[in-house]
Amino acid sequence: MNLRALQDIVHQTREFRCTQTIPKLTVAEREKLIRQYHPDYREQAYQTIRFGPNAGDRTVRELAMLLEGDSPIPADFPLTPDYTVDVLVIGGGGAGCAAALHAHAQGAHVLLATKLRLADSNSIMAQGGMQVAVAPDDSPIQHFLDTLRGGHMKNDHQLLKVMVEEGPLITKWLIELGVLFDRSPDGNLQVKTGGGSSRARLLTCSDYTGLEIMRVLKDEVLNQNIHVLEFAAAVELLSDEEGTCTGAILRDLDNKRFIVVAAKAVILATGGIGRLHIQGFPTSNHYGATGDGLALAYRIGAPLVEIDTFQYHPSGAVYPEQLVGALVTEGIRSEGGHLVNAKGERFVNELDTRDVVSSSIIRECQEGRGVRTASGRVGVWLDTPLLELEHGQGTLDKHFPAMVRQYERFGVDIRKEPVLIYPTLHYQNGGVKIDVNSETPVRNLFVAGEASGGLHGRNRLMGNSLLDLMVFGRRAGLAAAARAKMIAQGKLSLAHLERFRAEARKHGVSNQVISPAILPAYTKTS
Amino acid sequence: MPRCETNMDTTETFQKDWALEQEDTLHPPMVTVEIAGKVYQVPAGITLLKALWYTGHEVIRGAGCLGGFCGACATYYRTKDDPKVKTCLACSFAVEDGMAFSFAPPFPARKAIYQISELQDPKQDLFELYPEAPMCRNCNACTEACPQSIDVREGVWRAVFGDFKSVSDMFMNCVMCGLCAPVCIADIAPNLVAIYASRVQGAHFTEKPKDIEARIKAIEEGQYEKDWERILRMSDEELQQATVSCP
Ligand SMILES: Cc1cc2nc3c(=O)[nH]c(=O)nc-3n(C[C@H](O)[C@H](O)[C@H](O)COP(=O)(O)OP(=O)(O)OC[C@H]3O[C@@H](n4cnc5c(N)ncnc54)[C@H](O)[C@@H]3O)c2cc1C
Ligand code: SF4
Ligand code: SF4
Ligand code: FES
Numbered sequence: 001m002n003l004r005a006l007q008d009i010v011h012q013t014r015e016f017r018c019t020q021t022i023p024k025l026t027v028a029e030r031e032k033l034i035r036q037y038h039p040d041y042r043e044q045a046y047q048t049i050r051f052g053p054n055a056g057d058r059t060v061r062e063l064a065m066l067l068e069g070d071s072p073i074p075a076d077f078p079l080t081p082d083y084t085v086d087v088l089v090i091g092g093g094g095a096g097c098a099a100a101l102h103a104h105a106q107g108a109h110v111l112l113a114t115k116l117r118l119a120d121s122n123s124i125m126a127q128g129g130m131q132v133a134v135a136p137d138d139s140p141i142q143h144f145l146d147t148l149r150g151g152h153m154k155n156d157h158q159l160l161k162v163m164v165e166e167g168p169l170i171t172k173w174l175i176e177l178g179v180l181f182d183r184s185p186d187g188n189l190q191v192k193t194g195g196g197s198s199r200a201r202l203l204t205c206s207d208y209t210g211l212e213i214m215r216v217l218k219d220e221v222l223n224q225n226i227h228v229l230e231f232a233a234a235v236e237l238l239s240d241e242e243g244t245c246t247g248a249i250l251r252d253l254d255n256k257r258f259i260v261v262a263a264k265a266v267i268l269a270t271g272g273i274g275r276l277h278i279q280g281f282p283t284s285n286h287y288g289a290t291g292d293g294l295a296l297a298y299r300i301g302a303p304l305v306e307i308d309t310f311q312y313h314p315s316g317a318v319y320p321e322q323l324v325g326a327l328v329t330e331g332i333r334s335e336g337g338h339l340v341n342a343k344g345e346r347f348v349n350e351l352d353t354r355d356v357v358s359s360s361i362i363r364e365c366q367e368g369r370g371v372r373t374a375s376g377r378v379g380v381w382l383d384t385p386l387l388e389l390e391h392g393q394g395t396l397d398k399h400f401p402a403m404v405r406q407y408e409r410f411g412v413d414i415r416k417e418p419v420l421i422y423p424t425l426h427y428q429n430g431g432v433k434i435d436v437n438s439e440t441p442v443r444n445l446f447v448a449g450e451a452s453g454g455l456h457g458r459n460r461l462m463g464n465s466l467l468d469l470m471v472f473g474r475r476a477g478l479a480a481a482a483r484a485k486m487i488a489q490g491k492l493s494l495a496h497l498e499r500f501r502a503e504a505r506k507h508g509v510s511n512q513v514i515s516p517a518i519l520p521a522y523t524k525t526s
Numbered sequence: 527m528p529r530c531e532t533n534m535d536t537t538e539t540f541q542k543d544w545a546l547e548q549e550d551t552l553h554p555p556m557v558t559v560e561i562a563g564k565v566y567q568v569p570a571g572i573t574l575l576k577a578l579w580y581t582g583h584e585v586i587r588g589a590g591c592l593g594g595f596c597g598a599c600a601t602y603y604r605t606k607d608d609p610k611v612k613t614c615l616a617c618s619f620a621v622e623d624g625m626a627f628s629f630a631p632p633f634p635a636r637k638a639i640y641q642i643s644e645l646q647d648p649k650q651d652l653f654e655l656y657p658e659a660p661m662c663r664n665c666n667a668c669t670e671a672c673p674q675s676i677d678v679r680e681g682v683w684r685a686v687f688g689d690f691k692s693v694s695d696m697f698m699n700c701v702m703c704g705l706c707a708p709v710c711i712a713d714i715a716p717n718l719v720a721i722y723a724s725r726v727q728g729a730h731f732t733e734k735p736k737d738i739e740a741r742i743k744a745i746e747e748g749q750y751e752k753d754w755e756r757i758l759r760m761s762d763e764e765l766q767q768a769t770v771s772c773p
Contacts, residue, residue, distance in 0.1 A: 148765055169745075178724065180694055187736070205698065215721055322571065322576075402699065
């Protein structure tokens with residue numbers, strides 16, 4: 001049967017579904033559902049890391065291979081610096097830009113190196129918004145509690161307190177730079193409801209929040225004349241005799257040459273991991289999301305936290321083929337869009353946390369209540385036309401112009417047709433362990449943004465990442481600049497790499513994987 | 527070796543994501559396309575970017591977000607028998623039979639440097655920063671070049687007339703691909719004029735939200751400290767149940 005015919009049931013059952021209220025699951029029900037269906041609990045996808053700071057911990061195979069992988073840098077590599085700076089920022093997404101701008105504002109000499117172009121990142125794609133407790137009926141503490149419950153109580157309390165408390169301040173900074181958040185008629189910031197949150201707390205720039213923020217931040221980095229190296233991927237960090245971080249080696253992707261950077265402080269802001277296609281999942285992530293920062297930090301001795309848990313965003317596109325994996329914004333569910341199985345039934349409270357919603361979609365599909373496309377993919381319906389009926393014609397155009405365009409390009413009119421979705425690999429919940437100043441246990445090595453871990457516990461709440469990037473990007477920038485003022489440039493060596501290679505040999509690891517991955521290998525070779 | 531070619535797992539898993547390896551698309555209908563002057567057969571319906579990978583091209587410049595937001599994959603294309611060369615985002619546009627395409631090269635447009643908070647008369651300053659902006663000759667080439675269907679020409683005029691609010695609305699979906707700049711006969715980079723106008727609109731001409739000031743003040747004055755003390759001492763079970771009264 002063709003997809004259009006299968007859609008009929010969505011239209012037929014709409015009226016009835018609107019009379020239903022589906023309760024959120026209790027804590028016990030949630031745990032049960034997740035254990036049974038969430039990809040984080042598929043044993044065979046995991047392996048134990050054999051050596052290094054997280055020896056004995058479990059993570060997904062794709063990541064373990066890269067953590068145990070070898071550096072492209074030979075032991076006798078000449079370490080004459082091409083650049084000597086106060087602060088080296090690696091990564092040009094939201095966290096990297098925020099860090100570079102704040103370090104620069106403190107008078108530090110900053111170099112920002114990034115793998116693709118400045119701002120080509122996950123950050124630019126954020127559609128749903130940024131959570132900040134600004135509304136009168138809300139408070140930082142309420143934000144703290146919501147996030148903690150979403151994160152299965154595993155969030156680092158100190159990091160989380162910092163994030164929720166500095167949210168309003170960093171929002172003010174963005175507004176002063178010219179970011180145009182949506183406003184309510186009284187001139188205040190408009191807040192929307194996000195999955196897992198007890199208050200309306202999402203700040204948005206229609207459904208182009210990340211794009212608007214990144215356009216402004218990129219423009220500002222250029223206005224501040226911060227030195228930017230594009231198509232320069234970090235492939236190794238440098239350390240001195242005490243093991244503190246003293247710089248990095250980059251690879252120029254245009255001419256394949258290595259670039260040595262001496263820096264008093266290094267900020268890793270390399271983002272996520274989606275392009276490793278963990279467990280074969282499609283992904284919503286950008287081209288460069290290959291977890292490079294995790295591998296680099298790991299080799300120099302920085303421990304990682306919560307790297308056994310990943311976020312599979314409930315609504316990845318399943319159809320048309322060209323969109324597979326692409327994100328369908330959560331905003332649709334926030335505004336009342338139903339999730340509907342092949343029998344026309346709702347099966348979960350659409351505003352439950354992401355892990356719950358994803359698990360329930362996987363359950364529906366595994367138990368035969370999914371809808372299959374011609375190319376063999378399976379998914380459930382997201383009832384987009386409902387929004388037009390509930391909130392008036394033009395709602396989708398007004399609130400979700402990016403999504404309307406996204407589908408229009410391929411001849412699908414989401415105002416009239418529901419869309420098919422299935423979870424897509426979206427976010428790395430954990431990452432490099434940091435303190436409240438974004439510093440890792442390896443001195444002078446800072447990590448900010450998605451590459452860091454602890455803040456989000458075992459499941460990140462929608463909209464908390466953009467806030468994380470800004471708050472900890474800022475903190476990393478400020479702390480790195482302050483550190484650079486206090487210390488002299490340390491010696492450049494590969495001592496940590498020597499230790500790492502010795503460990504690898506001791507454990508008989510020679511898997512030939514060169515890490516970091518830098519880009520996914522999509523080019524068909526034959 | 528900057529790539530994980532040796533990482534078989536990663537390659538394998540990608541295969542599963544690779545639309546073409548799906549059951550009944552094992553033998554997908556093929557179409558003929560011309561990429562940078564060479565002719566190839568590629569599966570119907572895949573994106574232009576996937577067609578590049580499929581035909582063995584290594585893509586470094588030319589791919590970014592892969593989601594239609596960053597403009598890295600700005601591409602010129604022409605469909606069969608049509609003389610008109612159009613533009614698209616290669617990551618979000620499907621191939622069709624007889625199509626010819628190639629990436630747009632980066633274009634060295636001049637960006638004006640300014641300190642947003644120090645602008646005294648931003649509407650007038652536009653003419654200092656971008657003196658070419660009022661020289662628009664209405665050729666409409668920029669609008670035709672825009673893969674996001676923005677009325678770019680109109681936007682340039684609105685900026686010149688100081689209607690920065692409209693500019694910021696009109697360019698909210700601008701992916702900064704820069705395709706509107708090389709075509710301009712007046713050497714205007716419309717997207718850069720637009721981001722200036724848009725930032726100014728946000729920083730100078732939009733009311734500062736009062737809620738946020740109040741919240742910052744409340745935090746600075748320690749209004750939440752009592753609650754924090756209580757909350758941070760709680761066990762996980764207590765935190766699960768805890769409620770706070772919002773001021
Ligand atoms: C489609 C999508 C939608 C999202 N929507 C939301 C949302 O609505 N709200 C929200 O809060 N969060 C959202 N998120 C999550 C959030 O956007 C990301 O977690 C966040 O942007 C990560 O920011 P970052 O700065 O840490 O990394 P990124 O923005 O990904 O930036 C990382 C940068 O580092 C560069 N890099 C990587 N490796 C190297 C290397 N080896 N050397 C040099 N540079 C390197 C990359 O090229 C990139 O420029 C979304 C994510 C995606 C993918
Ligand atoms: S306005 Fe210019 S830079 Fe922006 S999307 Fe259109 S063509 Fe690209
Ligand atoms: S291309 Fe240049 S001259 Fe032509 S309409 Fe656009 S801005 Fe004006
Ligand atoms: S890769 Fe970003 S728009 Fe195509």
